[in-house]
Amino acid sequence: MISNPTLKNYLDLDYGKVTDYLVNKLRDYIRDSGKKGGVVGVSGGIDSAVTATLLSRATQNFYFLIMPSNSTPQQDLEDALHLTEMLNGKDKRTIISIDNIVENFSNVVNTRDKLIVGNIKARTRMILLYAFAQKMDYLVIGTGDKSELLLGYFTKYGDGGVDVLPIGDLFKTQVRKLGEYLKLPSRIVSKPSSPALWEGQTAEGELGVSYEVVDPILYLLEKGKGDLEITSELGVNLNLVRRIRTMVERSRHKRLPPEIFKLP
Template sequence: MDLQQKLSHLFNLNYDIVAEYLVKRLREYIAESGKKGGIVGVSGGIDSAVVATLLSRATHNYFFLLLPSSSTPARDVQDALELTEMLGGRDKREVVEIDGIVREVGSRVKSEDPLVLGNAKARIRMTLLYAFAQKLDYLVIGTGDKSEILLGYFTKYGDGGVDVLPIGDLYKTQVRLLGRHLGVPEKIVTKPSSPALWEGQTAEGELGLSYEVADAILYSRFEEMKGPEEVAKELGVDISLVRRVDELVMRSQHKRLPPEIFRLSGRAINSDWRYPRAWA
């Protein structure tokens, strides 16, 4: 099975069933939480477009927050505005420019490092989303997909700071197809992914490989449990790419876990403590 065959296997989902299930689970999750609805940060990219669409189908109580900065491409803002309007959210959205807050953070830490300020932007957005969510008594609905979560391509306590991740079990390539199925505008479906934390940033440029290759490797390594050499040979890719994906997954494990609690008692909270999903 080569790369294209592997991707065809990945793409082979019934997107009617996937969409129906995600809408239903999102509706149930909001109800079980005791909250009134959900809020999502809409960036103009495919992930947030899909989640916004699912949320608008799951409940009438939704809110869209657009949080652009100077590094946000103008077309992303326009695409986000058009999408939220298409979803009937003209009166259920707000645009909050975050540059003033970012400048204040930069002055306080005395840094103009793009990485420092870029991650600050993600955490500022998380703070604003939760502030709006608390005001509305809503949940923060996350937009991370399986590719980003496995590769660690998100900011800890930034875009990773959410209440639920509806598309967290779909790879980026699958999310694009789900978006097309849901009627997300094609210009968003095909747009190169970027958190736009600094000017010119693209996800694939920073990762050093395309999402098609990354998804095929991730699926082969961590779902089919094949070895690096076998995956490289099967997909026809250089072994260095497989090892790079492995390294990204291993290095980012701390992002996918709650903070470690050092055990002193007979029953520490993390791995020893299990709560039922529903108390009923």
């Protein structure tokens, strides 16, 4: 447990100002790109729910793709449908089961490895998002948050393959608070985060620690604090801080464009 009573102050934000800023910034970004609107994949989770809501406030030209697979919990599908209806997007959405597409890719690769198949699912969704975006002359609006980006908890050229990341500078715990401010359904706001690339997968289950613990560590790492300093300030285990730092460092390549080897 984290014992520092001032911990929450690190990540406090004025979510009214955050909402106004992100909506206006997204509206301007779409306009300046020369595109007509934006398409977002809605999963039933908090990140996509917040992103979809911001997009719907930024422009009337929004479109939602709901792309369940055999590992998508029924509640996630129900929540995605409910959210898009809340946002007046019932006539601006397409629901596509990706199982047949993923099965074809998996057969070509001749694999049933859950990690490989899971990444195929994420990249299949990216292909569909870009196909719809190109057809409509829209941008692909990404749903990744800062915690996932720093930890490398996304699929390169899958959910990481997007045109813009409106909530990419918000930690997961901040996204949940923003969801509360936007009055999103409580079961979406409080739902355990999961890409659902295989049955039973949860982000915090794989991390072995909650985002309430991870986010302050990530925040202080970004501020340049040392491992021992973070351990002392937050009252967390030194090995945990080192593990989080290692995850950030080893996933750095996923946050960068491909390296171009310049000729001498």
